[in-house]
Amino acid sequence: MLKIAYSDIFRYAVPEKHRFPMQKYTMIPERLLAEGTISMVNFFAPARLSEEEILTTHTMDYWYKLKTQTLPRKEARPIGFEMTEALVDRGRHIAHATYECALYAQQYGVAMNVAGGTHHAFADHGEGFCVFNDVCIASNLLLNRGQAQKILVVDLDVHQGNGNASIMTNEPRVFVFSMHGAKNYPFRKELSDLDIELANDTGDAEYLQILEDTLPRLISDVAPDMIFYQSAVDVLATDKLGKLGLTIEGCKARDEYVLRQAKAANIPVAIVMGGGYSEDIEDVVEAHCNTFRLAQQIFFDEITE
Numbered sequence: 001m002l003k004i005a006y007s008d009i010f011r012y013a014v015p016e017k018h019r020f021p022m023q024k025y026t027m028i029p030e031r032l033l034a035e036g037t038i039s040m041v042n043f044f045a046p047a048r049l050s051e052e053e054i055l056t057t058h059t060m061d062y063w064y065k066l067k068t069q070t071l072p073r074k075e076a077r078p079i080g081f082e083m084t085e086a087l088v089d090r091g092r093h094i095a096h097a098t099y100e101c102a103l104y105a106q107q108y109g110v111a112m113n114v115a116g117g118t119h120h121a122f123a124d125h126g127e128g129f130c131v132f133n134d135v136c137i138a139s140n141l142l143l144n145r146g147q148a149q150k151i152l153v154v155d156l157d158v159h160q161g162n163g164n165a166s167i168m169t170n171e172p173r174v175f176v177f178s179m180h181g182a183k184n185y186p187f188r189k190e191l192s193d194l195d196i197e198l199a200n201d202t203g204d205a206e207y208l209q210i211l212e213d214t215l216p217r218l219i220s221d222v223a224p225d226m227i228f229y230q231s232a233v234d235v236l237a238t239d240k241l242g243k244l245g246l247t248i249e250g251c252k253a254r255d256e257y258v259l260r261q262a263k264a265a266n267i268p269v270a271i272v273m274g275g276g277y278s279e280d281i282e283d284v285v286e287a288h289c290n291t292f293r294l295a296q297q298i299f300f301d302e303i304t305e
């Protein structure tokens with residue numbers, strides 16, 4: 001069964017016309033349910049990170065400021081959301097959801113978080129709509145608990161996962177691959193294990209060719225026993241913050257390629273959503289829904305055909 005992490009806490013109150021499309025967190029499940037791709041039994045409500053789990057990845061100083069709501073305004077501003085206890089609680093649930101998805105992926109081959117992909121959070125600060133770094137926390141929990149030995153992060157968000165790169169810089173058991181826009185946020189990039197920078201307006205054919213030339217080699221060389229896939233849809237040409245040129249069909253082909261590579265190699269894949277900021281929310285929701293449809297098709301429907 002395709003297990004999907006969802007909670008109402010994912011949708012945080014933001015001002016009207018805020019750049020972050022919070023409504024996608026309810027629109028994605030609603031669409032998938034309405035069309036019959038999934039049913040309510042697919043969903044699970046994630047638990048909340050404990051303090052001990054947070055401190056596997058984030059500094060005590062940063063966590064204390066979040067916990068006590070004493071983060072200075074200049075440190076809260078780069079996060080991009082109003083700093084509240086509810087925001088911190090939201091982040092704790094999102095990050096634990098990604099860890100739980102990894103465990104479900106080990107059981108079923110794939111699992112998905114309707115949220116997640118908070119790859120701009122560093123050990124000691126947050127930025128870019130990210131408070132806690134869910135993939136890094138999940139990776140550290142898996143490694144610390146002997147539930148994985150080697151992890152590959154496939155980050156195809158249009159923005160470099162600078163937090164991932166920084167946090168995992170001295171962790172050889174986690175290989176961070178980021179393919180992103182060269183001339184885009186973050187403008188000061190960190191050093192991942194593999195960074196591929198793309199020119200503005202890179203389209204479907206070139207993007208997919210680079211991915212096809214890269215991913216099989218990484219899977220072979222890294223030999224992971226877990227993949228975290230950031231399937232962001234801010235690579236679309238319609239994205240306000242993206243600068244690349246992918247169509248919805250190209251984005252879908254990207255997802256299909258990643259998922260089929262993981263399945264062919266028999267490597268569990270936990271999928272997080274990452275960004276998506278197209279003017280028309282329909283573009284964001286449809287592109288995200290394609291990822292869920294493909295996971296259901298590739299890992300479950302094709303088995304029974």
